[in-house]
Amino acid sequence: MNGPFIRNHQYNFIKKQIGYLQRTCQTVSDRKVVEAVRSSTEFKIKELFPDSEGIQGELFGNIPALQTAEDFEQYHRSLESYMTNFPQVTEKQIRKLFHKNKKLPIPDLTIDYRYLTYLGWISISTGKLFLVYPLDGQIVGIEGKFTPTNKKGVCFLCNKHEELALFTAVSKSRPAHSSPDYYKAVGNYLCMDSQECNKNITDVTALERFIQDVLK
Known part of the structure; x- marks a missing residue:
């Protein structure tokens, strides 16, 4: 290669x-x-x-x-010179990923895609965090609540000591015969600043496991 x-x-x-x-x-x-x-x-x-x-x-x-x-x-x-690009996504693709969110904020897409492991951004007004990642060859999106901790801790994605937020997303899976009120939340602490997280992350195992837990 x-x-x-x-x-x-x-x-x-x-x-x-x-x-x-x-x-x-x-x-x-x-x-x-x-x-x-x-x-x-x-x-x-x-x-x-x-x-x-x-x-x-x-x-x-x-x-x-x-x-x-x-x-x-x-x-x-x-x-x-041997770095691959994160799949470049358009505003249209992002809106399609989060089609239920009619007031979806769009992140800055004029970036160097080589230095992205995942695309993440937050909406302060709605308390939402959005994450886009190419999983198994398909671009997927995760939307969830974020709660700033107002302190530093270890990010579960990059394992660095940074300002954290609790990111919580609702799993799409439902056990058979579950009640209409059933839901399963998947949460963990990650960097408030996704740019810093992208600079630090050295392994995607935790990221992919989190996404799979939400989507499966």
């Missing part, structure tokens, strides 16, 4: 690992320790792409050669 292949969360993961290696190279004098971290870094990154070949293999094979600050800077820049 020679075209773009790195998704935003994978890019964040690689940056995190390469940053740790760079700090080790700059602060640790023991060569064995440095090489152990270098080997671990290369292994963890390659685990993301088990079938690495072509440009992928060449790109990750360059990790053992990273030594100077300039080397690391050039490596970071080289990664960006």
